[in-house]
Amino acid sequence: xxxxAPMIPTDALPVEAASTAPASTKWLALLAAxxxxxxxxxxxxxxxxxxxxxxxxxxxxVATVAWTVTGYVLMIGVLPLGVGRLGDIWGHRAVYLVGxxxxxxxxxxxxxxxxxxxxxICRVIxxxxxxVMTPGTLAIVTRAFPLEERGLALGIYGGISSLGLIAGPLxxxxxxxxxxxxxxxxxxxxxxxxxxxxxxxxxxxxxxEAQSPSIDWxxxxxxxxxxxxxxxxxxxxxxxxxxxxxxxxxVLLLALFVVVERRVQAPLIAPTVxxxxxxxxxxxxxxxxxxxxxxxxxxxxxFLQNTWGMTPLQGGLAFLPAVGLIALLTPVxxxxxxxxxNRVALVAAIGxxxxxxAFLGMAFILSPQSNYIDSFLPIxxxxxxxxxxxxxxxxxxxxxxxxxxxxxxASGMLGMARNVGTAIGVTALGWSxxxxxHAALPANLPAALRLGAEQFQASATAFSHASIDSxxxxxxxxxxxxxxxxxxxxxxxxxxxxxx
Numbered sequence: 001x002x003x004x005a006p007m008i009p010t011d012a013l014p015v016e017a018a019s020t021a022p023a024s025t026k027w028l029a030l031l032a033a034x035x036x037x038x039x040x041x042x043x044x045x046x047x048x049x050x051x052x053x054x055x056x057x058x059x060x061x062v063a064t065v066a067w068t069v070t071g072y073v074l075m076i077g078v079l080p081l082g083v084g085r086l087g088d089i090w091g092h093r094a095v096y097l098v099g100x101x102x103x104x105x106x107x108x109x110x111x112x113x114x115x116x117x118x119x120x121i122c123r124v125i126x127x128x129x130x131x132v133m134t135p136g137t138l139a140i141v142t143r144a145f146p147l148e149e150r151g152l153a154l155g156i157y158g159g160i161s162s163l164g165l166i167a168g169p170l171x172x173x174x175x176x177x178x179x180x181x182x183x184x185x186x187x188x189x190x191x192x193x194x195x196x197x198x199x200x201x202x203x204x205x206x207x208x209e210a211q212s213p214s215i216d217w218x219x220x221x222x223x224x225x226x227x228x229x230x231x232x233x234x235x236x237x238x239x240x241x242x243x244x245x246x247x248x249x250x251v252l253l254l255a256l257f258v259v260v261e262r263r264v265q266a267p268l269i270a271p272t273v274x275x276x277x278x279x280x281x282x283x284x285x286x287x288x289x290x291x292x293x294x295x296x297x298x299x300x301x302x303f304l305q306n307t308w309g310m311t312p313l314q315g316g317l318a319f320l321p322a323v324g325l326i327a328l329l330t331p332v333x334x335x336x337x338x339x340x341x342n343r344v345a346l347v348a349a350i351g352x353x354x355x356x357x358a359f360l361g362m363a364f365i366l367s368p369q370s371n372y373i374d375s376f377l378p379i380x381x382x383x384x385x386x387x388x389x390x391x392x393x394x395x396x397x398x399x400x401x402x403x404x405x406x407x408x409x410a411s412g413m414l415g416m417a418r419n420v421g422t423a424i425g426v427t428a429l430g431w432s433x434x435x436x437x438h439a440a441l442p443a444n445l446p447a448a449l450r451l452g453a454e455q456f457q458a459s460a461t462a463f464s465h466a467s468i469d470s471x472x473x474x475x476x477x478x479x480x481x482x483x484x485x486x487x488x489x490x491x492x493x494x495x496x497x498x499x500x
């Protein structure tokens with residue numbers, strides 16, 4: 001093995017680590033995992049486009065309709081870490097298939113929902129299925145390929161699945177405009193069925209017999225409950241009694257989880273894992289990066305549509321250059337990360353630096369006189385360079401910190417970090433925008449115009465148009481600076497790692 005190999009010596013790997021899929025099927029196993037993650041990435045954004053039509057169809061208020069997104073996001077935030085560990089014990093193919101089937105049945109039920117209550121319940125179940133699937137996709141790819149090919153495989157995996165980020169809003173706009181909002185759920189069925197058949201046929205069953213057959217259900221419940229409380233507090237984005245209660249309860253349950261894990265015979269997550277500096281450092285950096293990237297995403301879309309007047313389809317197309325660049329470069333960055341060996345975390349830090357510069361660049365070049373070509377396009381292209389470097393290299397760094405019998409745990413850690421980080425980012429960036437906005441708005445501005453400015457809506461009246469536009473731009477730029485700070489903190493977390 002070359003000196004650029006990942007950070008686990010070969011003599012420390014169990015025998016199962018060497019058992020990879022045959023050359024004729026490992027690429028098909030990769031495609032099966034990519035299809036699942038592609039479908040999940042599409043689903044993260046496709047429903048947002050349909051929310052207005054769903055509200056009109058069921059005559060439901062916006063706050064109620066929003067729970068079709070919130071319920072889904074909560075589930076994919078609280079479950080991946082624990083479920084990833086279950087995959088290590090029960091076998092990732094089996095757990096992935098269970099999640100796929102659950103997701104597909106819930107998608108069908110969502111499309112047939114007779115009222116908003118049933119739709120919200122089905123979306124929560126769909127979120128559970130997505131959470132069960134997520135760790136399995138990365139684990140299947142890791143198990144299918146030998147160490148020397150893993151970087152390329154993860155690069156292709158990231159490139160294909162990232163196409164779902166742009167396909168989501170585009171498909172959503174097309175389906176809602178041409179057919180019905182119900183088809184944003186039905187579209188999952190053909191993709192998912194193909195993924196199920198390919199997984200069953202081409203993904204080899206895996207189960208580490210060295211693992212204890214017993215499951216720490218108490219620990220899993222405490223971990224999920226603690227994360228749920230914290231995410232509920234972050235989702236509301238305000239500071240009042242209810243949010244403090246959710247946050248306090250979440251912290252208490254997580255503290256109990258730590259206590260329980262030290263006492264049970266077969267803990268869900270061994271305490272030694274949290275003493276692994278690389279494991280924790282990569283997880284923290286991924287959380288901070290997600291706070292910047294995914295936390296800023298909804299506000300960027302609101303700016304493009306409500307402030308600049310783009311349609312939902314135009315707003316989705318605005319991100320196409322960045323996502324296309326990500327899809328092209330991710331396989332290349334996988335190879336680069338593989339060759340970086342135990343310096344892969346430092347390569348990931350370069351990606352975070354580029355992202356931080358992109359956010360700072362937005363704060364410097366965007367003005368009320370700007371257009372898409374001279375502001376967002378170069379920034380999005382810069383982001384398209386930084387994102388694949390960071391994401392692929394952090395995945396490689398995380399996988400290198402655990403033995404093959406714990407790849408599900410590592411995958412679940414990344415999934416949890418992404419979703420919790422997104423919730424933190426949405427709340428923190430929203431607060432920074434709102435604080436800056438209200439500081440810049442005229443004191444005598446009518447409440448209706450002030451509320452519109454919070455949604456990035458410029459005023460059409462000559463009296464207040466200039467002042468509102470200026471305040472919106474100032475708030476958006478401050479938000480980008482805060483996102484750049486998140487990226488800087490992610491860099492610090494990666495540099496602090498001392499790889500062995």
